[in-house]
Amino acid sequence: MATAPSPPLARLLDQTADAVAAVRSGRSLTEVLARCPVELKPGTQALSFHVLRWWGGAQAVRALMAPKAPPANVDALLCSAIALLWPGSEPPYAEHTLVDQAVGAARQRTPAAANFVNAVLRRFVRERDALVAAVQPQPIAAFNHPLWWIERIKQDWPQHWQALLGAANKHPPMVLRVNARRGTAAAYVQRLAAQGRGAQAIGEQAVLLDKPLPVTELPGFAEGEVSVQDLSAQRAGPLLLGAGADRLSPPGRPKGEYLRAQPEGVPVTARARVLDACAAPGGKTAQLLELADVDLLALDSDPLRLTRVQETLNRLQLKAHLQVADAREPARWWDGRPFDAILLDAPCTASGIVRRHPDVRWLRRPDDVVALSRIQAELLDALWPLLAPGGRLLYATCSVFRLEGQQQIDAFLQRHAADKPWLDPASPGHLPGLPDNAPRPGFASETSGDGFFYALIHKP
Numbered sequence: 419m420a421t422a423p424s425p426p427l428a429r430l431l432d433q434t435a436d437a438v439a440a441v442r443s444g445r446s447l448t449e450v451l452a453r454c455p456v457e458l459k460p461g462t463q464a465l466s467f468h469v470l471r472w473w474g475g476a477q478a479v480r481a482l483m484a485p486k487a488p489p490a491n492v493d494a495l496l497c498s499a500i501a502l503l504w505p506g507s508e509p510p511y512a513e514h515t516l517v518d519q520a521v522g523a524a525r526q527r528t529p530a531a532a533n534f535v536n537a538v539l540r541r542f543v544r545e546r547d548a549l550v551a552a553v554q555p556q557p558i559a560a561f562n563h564p565l566w567w568i569e570r571i572k573q574d575w576p577q578h579w580q581a582l583l584g585a586a587n588k589h590p591p592m593v594l595r596v597n598a599r600r601g602t603a604a605a606y607v608q609r610l611a612a613q614g615r616g617a618q619a620i621g622e623q624a625v626l627l628d629k630p631l632p633v634t635e636l637p638g639f640a641e642g643e644v645s646v647q648d649l650s651a652q653r654a655g656p657l658l659l660g661a662g663a664d665r666l667s668p669p670g671r672p673k674g675e676y677l678r679a680q681p682e683g684v685p686v687t688a689r690a691r692v693l694d695a696c697a698a699p700g701g702k703t704a705q706l707l708e709l710a711d712v713d714l715l716a717l718d719s720d721p722l723r724l725t726r727v728q729e730t731l732n733r734l735q736l737k738a739h740l741q742v743a744d745a746r747e748p749a750r751w752w753d754g755r756p757f758d759a760i761l762l763d764a765p766c767t768a769s770g771i772v773r774r775h776p777d778v779r780w781l782r783r784p785d786d787v788v789a790l791s792r793i794q795a796e797l798l799d800a801l802w803p804l805l806a807p808g809g810r811l812l813y814a815t816c817s818v819f820r821l822e823g824q825q826q827i828d829a830f831l832q833r834h835a836a837d838k839p840w841l842d843p844a845s846p847g848h849l850p851g852l853p854d855n856a857p858r859p860g861f862a863s864e865t866s867g868d869g870f871f872y873a874l875i876h877k878p
């Protein structure tokens with residue numbers, strides 16, 4: 419079969435510059451890419467991801483070389499090209515090709531700017547090391563995150579802030595979750611090996627691929643045998659259900675640690691009533707249903723996102739009750755029967771998954787952290803009374819900010835002290851996305867799970 423010719427690089431650069439400019443004006447990259455012409459989408463996505471990871475440095479260098487900023491559409495193109503030429507960033511194209519094509523794209527956009535773009539880019543290539551060194555004292559250039567974000571990470575992680583910011587700029591690994599009803603990670607690794615693909619089993623259900631690949635090429639994906647889900651996200655199901663909590667525990671860890679990883683109390687039994695309060699797009703809903711025959715209600719306030727939960731369940735041949743609702747208003751949706759277990763995978767800044775969504779750091783504003791932490795507290799307060807005595811609530815966020823993690827839970831435990839809620843010692847707490855959080859000692863830090871926070875709270 420003949421393969422389609424690749425689109426010209428100048429067109430991809432043009433799309434990338436527009437995509438990055440849209441992110442800077444407050445639109446998410448996912449939304450922007452959804453409107454990208456289909457033949458340009460994969461290339462634009464790859465280049466935009468790269469550019470957003472090096473955007474802080476690129477802007478600082480452009481400001482150094484050309485203190486008077488060119489018109490916004492030229493600036494977006496110029497800074498995108500600088501980011502793609504950044505040293506040590508594994509440039510996706512040879513530098514002369516990039517410069518020529520960026521100048522071609524500039525000529526199409528604003529003919530008068532082509533000479534300027536040409537001069538700036540050629541000087542950057544010539545004096546690259548000196549120019550890059552000159553902007554390193556600026557934190558935004560050195561760490562490629564907004565200053566407020568750097569300050570917050572520094573305050574929350576005084577020992578590890580640099581490693582955390584560095585890890586956020588790395589490429590994430592692709593991790594699969596094998597459907598526990600249909601197979602094991604070890605067996606799936608063998609199937610991949612038969613196709614010549616390298617992968618490693620992590621525990622019973624997780625598979626770490628040596629190289630990412632499109633889901634359409636994963637054996638059994640369409641048939642529901644496997645899903646894509648990060649290692650940290652895969653901890654939700656075993657933690658909440660309390661059974662098989664060892665499935666994802668790394669082998670080779672000391673026995674005591676292994677046992678402590680088991681949540682306390684009675685495991686959630688078949689037909690238990692479980693609420694997944696913020697369910698879409700359904701990764702954790704599906705995992706819960708793969709692990710146990712529970713009676714699950716999946717809520718989400720976003721009707722469009724909830725349709726994705728149904729699509730996922732259809733593919734995996736699983737069943738749940740789905741309802742569009744604001745989980746903070748149980749009077750509108752709750753039938754009055756208490757839940758045995760509640761998963762609250764709350765809306766958050768997504769500061770733990772920046773390596774998968776490099777636009778997030780540039781989209782968020784400092785006020786968002788406070789606003790989202792308020793919503794998380796409202797959700798916790800609204801859902802706690804719905805939990806049966808002896809029940810358990812798992813609070814999760816894909817954030818590394820303490821305000822959305824440990825501080826949120828400390829405040830919750832104080833507010834509800836009269837009910838004597840207790841934090842399970844098996845609660846992982848913050849999983850900061852560092853080498854410690856890699857699947858096994860000795861694994862490269864790039865294989866670590868996303869930044870997450872989990873607290874498992876019991877109701878006496």
Ligand SMILES: C[S@@+](CC[C@H](N)C(=O)[O-])C[C@H]1O[C@@H](n2cnc3c(N)ncnc32)[C@H](O)[C@@H]1O
Binds near residue numbers: 703720
């Ligand atoms: C972090 S995502 C959940 C991810 C999901 N648990 C998974 O594993 O695929 C948070 C979800 O909460 C939903 N949400 C936000 N505020 C909500 C609310 N007040 N009530 C219910 N859902 C809400 C969002 O629409 C979003 O889909």
